[in-house]
Amino acid sequence: MDVDSLPEWLGHQPLIETVQLQLTPPHLGDNTADLDRLLRVLRQQGYQDIQVHPLRIGQLAEQIRQSRYQVSAVLGFTPCHWELLDVKAGTGPVAPLAFAIDLGSSRLAFYLLDLDQGRIIAQESVANPQIPHGEDILSRINYARDAKARQNLQGLLIDSFNDTMGRMLAELGLAAADVYAVATAGNTTMSHFLLGLDASGICREPYIPVANQLPWLHAQDLGLQVFDRALVYVFPNVGSYFGGDLIAGILASGMHRSGEINILVDVGTNAEVVVGNRDWLIACAGAAGPALEGGVVERGMMANPGAIDRVRIDPQSLEPHFSVLGGKKPLGICGSGLIDLVAEMFGAGILTIQGKINTGLESPRIVTTADGPAYVVAFANETDDGQDLQVSEIDIGILLKSKAAMYTILNVITRKVGVGFGDLKHFYVAGSFGNHIDPAMAVRIGMMPDLPLAIYQGLGNTAGRGAAMVLLDRSLIGEIERICRQITYVELNVNMELMNEFRGALFLPHTDPSLFPSVNIPERAYAKGG
């Protein structure tokens, strides 16, 4: 993500403003107090309601006096008022910095911004340090039942923030004291962990978080090693399963400003979906199964070096061609690779419409293992660990459940608002997954509806981009509030109708192939597998 990926409509009204001032020094005819003197001039310049932290006024007044009334005032915006954060001597330029942070459950992504220039000047991502306490978020919630564990999880995040931010600043020779704002977007559970809140209500009926609207913080409240009164904005949640990362996604997509109807999908263990336009937004989330996360499918892994992310299969030879992230020997297969693989196995007739492996085919790649039939993507001599890299029918079954859930959710939510798939102008896919996934493959397996491919658009790290956007344009704070008020969150109650739809969607591409006219179903796929 760089500045080019920020939307064109983004204004430049940063969350932090610096104002260079030459104040008239006090004299007998004008002996206003030091701080009031500064605030008076700032008010004249349109900064109406300005607050100062009570324990900071002595220091700020001292800086005004010592700089002989030639100062740069650093102001931070909150919806309620401006906060006079800092006073610097002299009227030279001050370049306020800020960090936008994607608080992902797998990875934390950091973007360092120069607010005056309105540019992202560095970025870095690290693994979420909480992973040792639970690969998936549910086991972390389980771990964090008591206050001490919560404190531990919070501490791990803060340490990681401080390490990463410190390293990024040091590399550019920039000072932590010039970082005056931090914005972060994560799912509801991650936001709870960051604030040290009890997340246990999130995963049990009736699924209630501690808070959706989260208050503004200052760096010192969390122990962040930047300017100690730096403003910290945490994106609000809409519910337990619709978090700030999705709100940031809506913001980044701009769908809340569009007259056309668009859809935004975030695919993971939970599939989260929003449909709408500038007038209405409807959202839901549902369990999509963990097929696309690392660690569930036998050779599944996250999109890290060594992961197969693209697969093509020659329908004649049944031989695969694949690319591996990081150019290494393959070690596993990531989400987009798995979708490709299943789509190509189906396209080559290796998989039946029921998702079974066509064991009647002649190929050294179709083997029988202890887990039943499997397809060998890479033989032992080609892989990093010297083991065959194969995907079994069981693995494929897991993926089919995920894709069926995804399609069912998309169907239910659009039907709920009386919108056909054909009415959608854009189909946004959030997350780095959105950039990797090949829409043609996702359509072929019936995971996503059969729409013209140009409608599909991967948005990349929308949580990080949304956070960066708020830092660069404070008017978005109000927009976020409006988004939260506007969203109607629909609870997906599992009923018979839904179960029937889900069962139909388990097929490749669907029990009703007329829903996927563009998908060419090979003769062999009608064979009885196994």
Next chain:
Amino acid sequence: MDVDSLPEWLGHQPLIETVQLQLTPPHLGDNTADLDRLLRVLRQQGYQDIQVHPLRIGQLAEQIRQSRYQVSAVLGFTPCHWELLDVKAGTGPVAPLAFAIDLGSSRLAFYLLDLDQGRIIAQESVANPQIPHGEDILSRINYARDAKARQNLQGLLIDSFNDTMGRMLAELGLAAADVYAVATAGNTTMSHFLLGLDASGICREPYIPVANQLPWLHAQDLGLQVFDRALVYVFPNVGSYFGGDLIAGILASGMHRSGEINILVDVGTNAEVVVGNRDWLIACAGAAGPALEGGVVERGMMANPGAIDRVRIDPQSLEPHFSVLGGKKPLGICGSGLIDLVAEMFGAGILTIQGKINTGLESPRIVTTADGPAYVVAFANETDDGQDLQVSEIDIGILLKSKAAMYTILNVITRKVGVGFGDLKHFYVAGSFGNHIDPAMAVRIGMMPDLPLAIYQGLGNTAGRGAAMVLLDRSLIGEIERICRQITYVELNVNMELMNEFRGALFLPHTDPSLFPSVNIPERAYAKGG
């Protein structure tokens, strides 16, 4: 001061509100977050913008959950928003308490309020613990030049606050955790000391405080041992010599709401004066000399037990009659006693119009000391310390300078706005001094203008009352801001004209006796003294 002394126009909209609520517990159809659930209902009840301290949301949500959604919410008002301070289990009544504190340089006065009942339920005053570091405020400013000394002065105040508040609460069996607000009014220097601010700019040209508008604090910012997020309101200043105590005085007098022109005077080392009505307020302050404070006039003392506070002299026998505070033997004489004494010495012809002692009179009380002529108020056998309690011409000269300064200031300020003394409807005298002073005596010595006595009104502890009023009626916060904006502060530049006026006012009652038609000047007062 009790509730009867609070003005009739005072509304009952306390700074702290408690709201009893029976929330609908969450269920699948309504799984809003705990905190948002509470805030949603509070918003429906009209509390629009509510903030929660970021480090408090976990605890408050926990209290909501544990109380099974039957709660009392405690909300604190600030001009910007409501703060959700506390959540208590159950819907029984919560009786929020508050302290109003007069932050006097000599004494601290504490008033404990029951905010729901709108009543003052206890009061106590203690000596200002900073006195060992300077009896007068200037020597304290001098002492507090470095940060450590400032910290020490601040610590002394906080300790004294905590001791006194703790004792008052313990006596009534009340809990410190139920104290949700503190309001305090003091002069500019004392407010600086309370906040640990550098006051050194206050006493040297061009006389600038660090800040006039002081931010809202929370108890924990200062280390006050009440509810830790209790709101702390410190009255704003208008300038170095016009502090929050005077703003509280204006508020307590109600002069800022009146259609008539009134004057408010606070007499001390500085005389502070405000004239005006609901449309305009003009203020000034001037050195009145320390005659009325303890410790300058040889036997002068504060209005503590042992102080002579009332004096009458028989014009025939020249014998005095006096009352002593606390019913003890006399030890010294306080401000009101000194005014009485000089007025009565003048009325009995013991003092000449020049303020000299008429040594030609036959009386054992008229003596000559090393300091020149003196009048013995109490002989050694009547006094507490077994020493003659006498007042010398030098002492009287000090008082005359003070009273001349006072009269001159009154003259200048009224002339500045084209108001004659006769236009004044009320002449308010602030401070406990205002309750002790006898207007007839003040007029006789030419300290205050010769107006019908009914116009004079002592207001008592206006700093404490103003602070209590803000706690009981939050709409006054806005009124205080308006008062601060409305006041025109006039710097008294000492010039020839002023010096001539001052010299005229040094006489008893004045070189121009026609200004004081009601004052009967005895024949003997025209004698040449000494």
